[in-house]
Amino acid sequence: MRKVAIVGVGQSPFGRASDRGINELAWQAIKQALQDAGITQRDVGFVSVANVGGWSAEPLPAISVNEYAGLTGVGTYRVEAACASGSAALVTAANLVSSGAVDIALAVGVERMNESPTPTAVELIGRAGNYFWEFDMFGLTFPSYYALYATAYMNKYGATEEDLAKISVKNHFYASFNEYAAFRKRVTVDDVLKSRPVAWPLKLLDCSPITDGAAAVVLASEDVARKLTDTPVWIAGVGYGSDTSNLSKRPDFLTLRATRKAAAEAYKKAGVDPSKPVKSFDVVEVHDCFTIAEILAYEDLGFAAPGQGYMLAREGETYKGGLIPVNLDGGLKAKGHPIGATGVSMAAEITKQLRQEVPAERQADIVKGMGLAHNVGGTGHYTYVTIYSLQKPG
Numbered sequence: 001m002r003k004v005a006i007v008g009v010g011q012s013p014f015g016r017a018s019d020r021g022i023n024e025l026a027w028q029a030i031k032q033a034l035q036d037a038g039i040t041q042r043d044v045g046f047v048s049v050a051n052v053g054g055w056s057a058e059p060l061p062a063i064s065v066n067e068y069a070g071l072t073g074v075g076t077y078r079v080e081a082a083c084a085s086g087s088a089a090l091v092t093a094a095n096l097v098s099s100g101a102v103d104i105a106l107a108v109g110v111e112r113m114n115e116s117p118t119p120t121a122v123e124l125i126g127r128a129g130n131y132f133w134e135f136d137m138f139g140l141t142f143p144s145y146y147a148l149y150a151t152a153y154m155n156k157y158g159a160t161e162e163d164l165a166k167i168s169v170k171n172h173f174y175a176s177f178n179e180y181a182a183f184r185k186r187v188t189v190d191d192v193l194k195s196r197p198v199a200w201p202l203k204l205l206d207c208s209p210i211t212d213g214a215a216a217v218v219l220a221s222e223d224v225a226r227k228l229t230d231t232p233v234w235i236a237g238v239g240y241g242s243d244t245s246n247l248s249k250r251p252d253f254l255t256l257r258a259t260r261k262a263a264a265e266a267y268k269k270a271g272v273d274p275s276k277p278v279k280s281f282d283v284v285e286v287h288d289c290f291t292i293a294e295i296l297a298y299e300d301l302g303f304a305a306p307g308q309g310y311m312l313a314r315e316g317e318t319y320k321g322g323l324i325p326v327n328l329d330g331g332l333k334a335k336g337h338p339i340g341a342t343g344v345s346m347a348a349e350i351t352k353q354l355r356q357e358v359p360a361e362r363q364a365d366i367v368k369g370m371g372l373a374h375n376v377g378g379t380g381h382y383t384y385v386t387i388y389s390l391q392k393p394g
């Protein structure tokens with residue numbers, strides 16, 4: 001198998017895109033990524049488009065996005081793995097390069113969620129838990145699923161609403177330095193605690209927003225990458241995991257088994273010591289769709305022991321300069337979560353971090369040259385853990 005590197009990245013501003021259709025939104029990201037890589041549409045061998053849709057009018061966005069972007073005729077498909085669609089699109093595109101099928105592939109994620117009113121978007125996401133037993137029978141939506149995780153966690157380990165709030169404060173802080181973030185206003189613990197209740201203990205400022213946005217990355221084979229750039233960002237390992245859709249078939253609400261499996265696999269492939277993964281990474285992106293999700297991710301990725309993840313938040317250890325800097329772009333909470341775009345945007349962020357191209361206030365110290373992106377779909381239905389490195393993997 002050939003080694004694969006990211007050689008170009010781009011993204012649209014996240015937030016509300018009422019002035020741009022889905023194709024134009026995607027083009028904003030694609031154009032930047034092509035320019036960053038120093039290539040044109042003619043060089044692209046395949047386009048993998050992540051989009052969940054349902055809330056937006058365009059049912060076959062892979063074709064219309066490519067048409068708008070001058071990529072008609074190139075091999076393409078649409079990829080869906082719920083909120084992990086972006087990582088799934090990236091991994092399938094990388095596999096096409098790795099196998100030798102193409103030399104350059106583009107992974108694009110795009111979502112225009114605000115085409116529907118928020119309650120419709122929330123309902124459509126809710127149907128993606130377990131439709132029959134959980135949505136139809138009990139009306140569970142995603143804030144309520146993650147509220148179940150939060151109450152179970154707080155009850156067992158003694159974490160507080162303030163601990164959850166600290167995740168939001170950190171992510172809003174870093175979003176204030178990110179020109180692409182949906183929310184650039186800093187918040188305090190008090191603001192979070194006083195924000196509107198959504199599903200106790202989660203409040204408005206514990207939740208990621210309904211978001212429009214797009215991201216794109218250019219993936220290239222080793223030969224091509226070396227010609228295009230001096231700083232290829234290599235894919236050093238990818239791990240996959242999945243779980244039941246039905247929460248009642250899982251042993252507890254304190255961990256996502258899909259993440260544990262995906263992390264173990266990615267660490268093995270990238271040569272990361274699973275007993276001390278924090279030692280390997282300069283910067284990490286985790287799937288903080290709700291504040292509790294970031295704390296669970298700390299534990300499932302092995303950054304903290306079970307029941308200790310909230311202490312990392314309490315002690316500020318996931319800020320820049322701490323034990324392990326997490327979500328220095330604002331995360332899903334404050335950068336936003338345009339579902340299909342999220343995983344691709346994580347890859348773009350880790351790439352820019354490793355290339356030391358983000359504003360100083362949120363630039364991690366790059367010493368080890370490695371970063372990680374953790375992208376979860378559903379309530380833990382799918383997880384992709386992708387490890388990126390400045391060193392070519394062995």
Ligand SMILES: CC(C)(COP(=O)(O)OP(=O)(O)OC[C@H]1O[C@@H](n2cnc3c(N)ncnc32)[C@H](O)[C@@H]1OP(=O)(O)O)[C@@H](O)C(=O)NCCC(=O)NCCS
Binds near residue numbers: 119205
């Ligand atoms: C939390 C949530 C229910 C809020 O929805 P809502 O109460 O209907 O909010 P609205 O869209 O009507 O927005 C109302 C206001 O709150 C703000 N807002 C909405 N969501 C926000 C959020 N998550 N964080 C901060 N502010 C938010 C809006 O900007 C708007 O502000 P304005 O009045 O100043 O314009 C909704 O954003 C949600 O369901 N988020 C989770 C999405 C999700 O599940 N994604 C998949 C996870 S895996």
